[in-house]
Each structure stands twice: as structure tokens, then as C-alpha cells.
Amino acid sequence: MKQIMRFPRLDRRALLSSLAMLPFLSAALRSTSAVAQTQTGPLPSWNEGPTKASIVDFVARVTESGGPYFVPPDQRIATFDNDGTLWIEQPMYVQLAFALDRVKVLAPMHPEWKDKQPFAAVLNGDLKAFAASGEKGVAELVAVTHAGMTTAEFEKIVIDWLATARDVRFKRPYTELVYQPMLELLAYLRANGFKTFIVSGGGIEFMRPWTETIYGVPPEQVVGSSIKTRYEMRDSTPVLFRLPEIDFIDDKSGKPIGINSHIGRRPIAAFGNSDGDLEMLQWATLGTSGARFGLIVHHTDAEREYAYDRQSHFGKLDVALDAAAVNRWTVVDMKKDWKRIFPFE
Amino acid sequence: MKQIMRFPRLDRRALLSSLAMLPFLSAALRSTSAVAQTQTGPLPSWNEGPTKASIVDFVARVTESGGPYFVPPDQRIATFDNDGTLWIEQPMYVQLAFALDRVKVLAPMHPEWKDKQPFAAVLNGDLKAFAASGEKGVAELVAVTHAGMTTAEFEKIVIDWLATARDVRFKRPYTELVYQPMLELLAYLRANGFKTFIVSGGGIEFMRPWTETIYGVPPEQVVGSSIKTRYEMRDSTPVLFRLPEIDFIDDKSGKPIGINSHIGRRPIAAFGNSDGDLEMLQWATLGTSGARFGLIVHHTDAEREYAYDRQSHFGKLDVALDAAAVNRWTVVDMKKDWKRIFPFE
Numbered sequence: 233m234k235q236i237m238r239f240p241r242l243d244r245r246a247l248l249s250s251l252a253m254l255p256f257l258s259a260a261l262r263s264t265s266a267v268a269q270t271q272t273g274p275l276p277s278w279n280e281g282p283t284k285a286s287i288v289d290f291v292a293r294v295t296e297s298g299g300p301y302f303v304p305p306d307q308r309i310a311t312f313d314n315d316g317t318l319w320i321e322q323p324m325y326v327q328l329a330f331a332l333d334r335v336k337v338l339a340p341m342h343p344e345w346k347d348k349q350p351f352a353a354v355l356n357g358d359l360k361a362f363a364a365s366g367e368k369g370v371a372e373l374v375a376v377t378h379a380g381m382t383t384a385e386f387e388k389i390v391i392d393w394l395a396t397a398r399d400v401r402f403k404r405p406y407t408e409l410v411y412q413p414m415l416e417l418l419a420y421l422r423a424n425g426f427k428t429f430i431v432s433g434g435g436i437e438f439m440r441p442w443t444e445t446i447y448g449v450p451p452e453q454v455v456g457s458s459i460k461t462r463y464e465m466r467d468s469t470p471v472l473f474r475l476p477e478i479d480f481i482d483d484k485s486g487k488p489i490g491i492n493s494h495i496g497r498r499p500i501a502a503f504g505n506s507d508g509d510l511e512m513l514q515w516a517t518l519g520t521s522g523a524r525f526g527l528i529v530h531h532t533d534a535e536r537e538y539a540y541d542r543q544s545h546f547g548k549l550d551v552a553l554d555a556a557a558v559n560r561w562t563v564v565d566m567k568k569d570w571k572r573i574f575p576f577e
Numbered sequence: 578m579k580q581i582m583r584f585p586r587l588d589r590r591a592l593l594s595s596l597a598m599l600p601f602l603s604a605a606l607r608s609t610s611a612v613a614q615t616q617t618g619p620l621p622s623w624n625e626g627p628t629k630a631s632i633v634d635f636v637a638r639v640t641e642s643g644g645p646y647f648v649p650p651d652q653r654i655a656t657f658d659n660d661g662t663l664w665i666e667q668p669m670y671v672q673l674a675f676a677l678d679r680v681k682v683l684a685p686m687h688p689e690w691k692d693k694q695p696f697a698a699v700l701n702g703d704l705k706a707f708a709a710s711g712e713k714g715v716a717e718l719v720a721v722t723h724a725g726m727t728t729a730e731f732e733k734i735v736i737d738w739l740a741t742a743r744d745v746r747f748k749r750p751y752t753e754l755v756y757q758p759m760l761e762l763l764a765y766l767r768a769n770g771f772k773t774f775i776v777s778g779g780g781i782e783f784m785r786p787w788t789e790t791i792y793g794v795p796p797e798q799v800v801g802s803s804i805k806t807r808y809e810m811r812d813s814t815p816v817l818f819r820l821p822e823i824d825f826i827d828d829k830s831g832k833p834i835g836i837n838s839h840i841g842r843r844p845i846a847a848f849g850n851s852d853g854d855l856e857m858l859q860w861a862t863l864g865t866s867g868a869r870f871g872l873i874v875h876h877t878d879a880e881r882e883y884a885y886d887r888q889s890h891f892g893k894l895d896v897a898l899d900a901a902a903v904n905r906w907t908v909v910d911m912k913k914d915w916k917r918i919f920p921f922e
Contacts, residue, residue, distance in 0.1 A: 306795055383837060427797070440841045450651055451841030452772070452798075461837060463830035463856055469864030470856070472837050479838075485808035492728060492806060492817050493824075494839055496785045496796030511808055511815070519814030 274420045277413040277572040284569065286562045287417065290525040291424050294500065301523035305425035309497050311455075311487075311512060312418070313504040314432035314439060316547040317529050318447060320409040322538040323400065324359075325546055327438050330393055334377040342376075351376075375476035378435065379459055382471040387441045394442060404576065407446050412575045414503075414529075418447055421501070429499070431455045431491055433483035433508050437474075455494045457482045487512035501525040510552040513561060526561030528552060533567035536577075619765045622758040622917040629914065631907045632762065635870040636769050639845065646868035650770035654842050656800075656832075656857060657763070658849040659777035659784060661892040662874050663792060665754040667883040668745065669704075670891055672783050675738055679722040687721075696721075720821035723780065724804055727816040732786045739787060749921065752791050757920045759848075759874075763792055766846070774844070776800045776836055778828035778853050782819075800839045802827045832857035846870040855897040858906060871906030873897060878912035881922075 278284040293301035294308065315321040335345070335354045345351035350369030353361035362369060378386070399409055418428050430449050432439060436456030443449045458479040461472040482490040488511050491499065502509070502516035505528055517524040530549065531538050541549040556563050566573070623629040638646035639653065660666040680690070680699045690696035695714030698706035707714060723731070744754055763773050775794050777784060781801030788794045803824040806817040827835040833856050836844065847854070847861035850873055862869040875894065876883050886894040901908050911918070 306789070309797075436838070436841070444651070452654075452839065454841060458838060461834055463833045463860075465859070470833065470859045472833060488808045488815065488817060489806055493781070493803060494797065496781070496799060514810070514815045515808075 274423075275413065275416050277416055277570060279569055279571050281569065283562055283564055287420075287525070287527070290501070290523060291421070293523045295424050303500055303522065306427075307497065307500065308421075308424070308426040309429065309495060309499040310421050310426045310501040310503070311429045311431040311491060311495075311499040311516065312414075312449075312502075313506070313509045313512070314430050314434055314456075316505040316531065317503055317509070318410055318414050318418075318430070319406065320399065320537070321547045322531075322540065322544075323546075325434070326406045327434050329397065329406075330390070330438065331373050331377040333393060333397060334389070335373065338376065371478075374459070374478075378438075379474045379476035382473055383437060383461065384471070386437055386474055390438055390441050402574075407442055408576055409574060410446060411529075411570070412572050412577070413570045415447065415575065417503075418449070422448065426501070427453065429453045429455060429491075429495060431482065431487050431502075431512055433457055433481070433486075435459075436482070455482055455490045457486075483508045485511045488515035491515060501527075503527045503529070504552070505529040505531065506547040506549050507552045508547075510555060513552065513555070513559070517559060517561065526556070526559060527564065528556050528561055529564045530566060532565050533570075533573065535567075536573045537566065539567075619768075620758065620761050622761055622915060624914055624916050626914065628907055628909055632765075632870070632872070635846065635868060636766070638868045640769050648845055648867065651772075652842065652845065653766075653769070653771040654774065654840060654844040655766050655771045655846040655848070656774045656776040656836060656840075656844040656861065657759070657794075657847075658851070658854045658857070659775050659779055659801075661850040661876065662848055662854070663755055663759050663763075663775070664751065665744065665882070666892045667876075667885065667889075668891075670779070671751045672779050674742065674751075675735070675783065676718050676722040678738060678742060679734070680718065683721065716823075719804070719823075723783075724819045724821040727818055728782060728806065729816070731782055731819055735783055735786050747919075752787055753921055754919060755791060756874075756915070757917050757922070758915045760792065760920065762848075763794070767793065771846070772798065774798045774800060774836075774840060776827065776832050776847075776857055778802055778826070778831075780804075781827070800827055800835045802831075828853045830856045833860035836860060846872075848872045848874070849897070850874040850876065851892040851894050852897045853892075855900060858897065858900070858904070862904060862906065871901070871904060872909065873901050873906055874909045875911060877910050878915075878918065880912075881918045882911065884912075 275284055275287065293299065294303040296302055312318055315325050319326065332354050335351055339345055339355055342351070345355060350362050350365035350373055353365065354373070381389070394405060394407055397406060398404060399406055402409060421428055428449055430439060430443055430447070430453065432455070434456050436454055436458045439456055440451040440454050443454050444451065460475045460477045460479045462475055464471050464473055480486065480490065487509065491512065498520065499516040500522070501524070502513045504513055513526040517526045528549070530553070531540050533539060540547065541553060553563070564570070620629055620632065638644065639648040641647055657663055660670050664671065677699050680696055684690055684700055687696070690700060695707050695710035695718055698710065699718070726734070739750060739752055742751060743749060744751055747754060766773055773794055775784060775788060775792070775798065777800070779801050781799055781803050784801055785796040785799050788799050789796065805820045805822045805824045807820055809816050809818055825831065825835065832854065836857065843865065844861040845867070846869070847858045849858055858871040862871045873894065875898070876885050878884060885892065886898060898908070909915070
């Protein structure tokens, strides 16, 4: 019977160090830096064309000292969605895969789950029945898989899961299923004085343990959905205990609110892939003067990754795709614009 | 009759630029940099002695490459309380002075306030009657003075107020009533690779318009109390509208929660001055390995500033002062340890 263990003295530094040691991560990082070293221009995994040109033109404008569109470095804020923008979100959100796996790990301690939804559905691998449990089911799933432990314990659980979990199609760790062109874009923006933030509907504490290693985005630059925590002293050691209560949903109109709360400035560039990113893209680009940049990753490559948009269960792209045309946001045609999808290719 | 104006296209960049132009701010900044240029060692406004030595020793330890207490730069997180730690908080919190002034500005639009508490008390300058209105009174005060406008409008209101408001005793703008030794400490930590954050019980949006200019702390490194906002599109322009509803109180046990939410790492150094900072100091220093630093500013100088602690209405320092002795946090004796209090001296 597996229990959630306590690691009262476990700190993020030790966790990140051990995370960095994991071979799969090292491989991903080597792969990235190898590209950076062997290519001369920026964005080597982007094919030449209007999409790449729109990025390079925007960066040239806002960094041109004395130019009409110059933006001082401290105001070069760029926000990135995560699921479907920086890493894979099919056949389901990675965090949902985590929660489903977690139910299986915890099931021996909860024999009653065999007859109780949504857990029975999860244990039977019946995603339709799980979906039928609706928001209440999701809330119960989050409560048992994401709450009831300290923040340090949860971090350890996430790191341990990522080290062993494998995507069903690519048979690889999820942290390898990140988009090489977007890694290059993050690095390119930072090299041009931008501060890069993640602004995701995903859980903030689910992302922070690995975003610095994988994306170069430190924990303080990650914005996401959250549950409430309670501060406690346990044997002279302070902990934050995760409660089964939603604190904030960083999706749709929650994204500008989360950006305002965490960053306190409007981004000048925003990157997303779904209707959940519409308001973030609006907040970054509309009703302000100066150069602004919005970009939507359109998943069009069923062969190398996936092709989905208006009808997708995860990462539905419908209203935001229409809005892109109106607002002159760049739309990435993954199949056409990306030379390479994943770092391991 | 003065109205709250809308500034739909007003952006933070323009505001900060105009803020930087204000003569009183330039004076404060010149004063600071003049000190930095004419003194050779760090912390010139700190008298020599164990207090200053404890700071310099800590910084030396965590920055000594290869040393037993070395901390990589990305983990050098330092959090600072604001009221009473970086700027003055007597005879009342600056933000309370702002709210009281704001009631007077808005009163002509609200004739009913003459007979309605807490507004009548505020308009009559009767702080005892205001205090008697309790939490309900404070909530009503916050609702009318801090909500009901967009975030950009509120920013403008704060900046305009700071430009004209004067402290009753020193007859100076509040942004000049910042502690010179703490400005030097912020700069000293940053020069040693630290990332400095403000973690204040004060309103996050009340601080962000000026913390970068005054403290060198950008908006994304400010954590504070907040009210809820609602995202809206107004004539194709996105705005965040401030609602009369508390979102988060960043005080006492709220401070570690706010730190976790915004920063996502535990600080290795924390700086405060009151019981409201106790949990932040615990979170930064207790139950972890490695060098950690806690500091409490004890207001002991009635002549140059104020002397207060266990009995004070604002910035009460009682439990945290006892905890400092137990936990070996440095206690600044303002009278003895600070050569100079304000930049204008």
C-alpha cells in the first residue's frame, strides 16, 4: 500500500538538481543546445515565410533603439500558454493523465472507489463515464489527486510521475513532447531582452517544478490555475498544505486577470493555441499604441503531431481562429511552418 | 464636481515615464545615486556593528562560489515588507491616508455621506468614530475608494495623489519618506545576484505604479493584498474593472501563501517590521538547510522618525520581536544602526 510521504526538509533546489540529472531531460537539453550551436540564424526550426518573418519583424521593431516602436527591455513582457502551445495536449491534457494515474496509485487505500464515480470510471479506463461525471467529477478528481498534501510533497509527486510516465503514442516522457520551434522562440525573445512568462490554464504547481529546466522559465514567471493552501507550523517547520478548494482558474477571461495579478503589466506579445487564450491575446494586443504581437499555434500536422481545431475536446480553437484574422494575429500552420516539431526528431 | 475619468488608452509605460519626470522623484533618486557614488563600501547609511555585519556576512556566505552555504543566483530570493520596512507607516498607513483623501474628493458626488458612517467620520476628520465602524467600515471605505474603476484609472488616481499629497509631520511626498538604509540594502542584494520582491499587506495595485522608480522593484516582483477584477471589452478595448470584493489579504499567514502563489520558491532572506511579517520570516528561515536570513526593523527613533512596537495601532511589533530572539533574526535598532533615515537628510 503506497502512501503519500512527507518530505519536510525537501527543498526546491534539491528537487531541481535531481530533476536536472534525469537522463531524458539532459537529452532534451542537449538536443536544444546542439541546434543552437550548429545553426547561425535565430529560429532554425522555423521554415522561412511570412510566419517566421512576422516574429522577426516584430522583435526588430521593438528592439530598435531610437525607432518609433522601441520598447524598453523592462516592458518587453511575453506570455505563453502551455498546453498545446509549448507542449502536447492530445489525446488529453498531460495534467489529466497525471490525475488519472494518481487515482490508480491511490486506489489501494480507497477500496470504496470501485463503486464510486468518478473513480470507478477512471479505474476502469472508461473516459466516457468519467466525462459524464461532469464538473463535480473533475472537482472530486482534483481534490483527491492535487490536495491533501504539502506543496513540497506535491512537487515531489509531480517530479516522480514525470520521470516515469510515458505518452501513449510517442512512448516518451511528456517533458520531451515540447515543441522545438517554441523552445527556440522563447530563447530568441529572451536573447532580445524579453521576460518570458507562462500563463496556462494548467495547475501552477504542476508546472513550476520543471518549467525552468525545460523552458528556461523560472517558477516566479509561471502563472496558472491554483487551489487554496493553508499555512501551518509542523514541529517548528512551516508548511503550506494544499486544500481541496479552487482558488483561481487561469483560463479565458481569467488569463488577463492572472496576468494582472502576477505580472502587473500588459504583455506586448502573447502566444496561445486555443479559445482559452483569446482574452490573453486581446489583453496583449488590443486598444494600446505601439507594436504588439499575437500568435496562435494551429495544429495542422496529423502525421508528425496532431491536427485539430474547431471540434476538439482539448484545445478547441474556434472563436480565437476567427479573431486572429480580424486582429492580425499570426497563425502558425504547424505542418507548413515548422521544420521540426520535437527536440528528439 | 470631480469625476473619476476614464483613460482607456493610458498605459503603464506612459504613466511611469511621467512619474519619473516628477521633480520630487528625481530628487529622491539623485540623492540615492549620489550616496552610491560618493561612498566606497556597501550600505553607507548603516553604522558599523553587529547588525550591518550580520547582513554582509550572510551575503558573503551565500555568494561564495564553492563555499558550504553557496546559493545559485536564481534561488537568491529576498522578500521585503513595505509599510514600516521600506517606507513610513505612522501616524497611519499611507494607503489609509490615500483612502481618507479620496473620500473627500468623492464627497461632492455623495451628499448622503454626511450622515452615513464611516464616511461622515472621515469627512469630519474623526478617526475614533471611523475606527468604531470596524471591519465593515474599512470594507465600505475600500469599496468606494479602491473599486469601481479600471486598473488603468486606479493607477492614474494613485500617481496623481502621490504627486500632491504630503505627510503631516515631514511635509514631504510619501515617496520621499522611504528609508535610505533599506534602499541601499535592496541595491546591495541585487548587486549580489538577489531578486528582490515586495510582499506587503498593502494593496498590490497601490504599490506597483511607483515601486520600480522608488525601490527598483518592477511590478511583477510586487506581492500584496488585492480586490477582484472583471475582464471586459469596451469599444474594442480590453479593460480590467476593479470590483468591491476582497480577493486576497497578504498579511500574517497570507504572506507565505502570497509568496508561494507569486514567487513559487521559498525566499532565503526576509525583511519586515511587524507581527504581520512573522509568518513570512518563518517561511523564509525555518525548517530548511543552508544559510537563511531574517531581519526586523525596530522603530526606536522618535526624534528622526518614530518609536513604537508592542502597543502600536499600525505596525504592531510584539510576537515577532520575541520570535526574533528565538530564531536569531537580526533586529535593527533604527536609532543606533542607521546613520541616516531618509534620502533627503
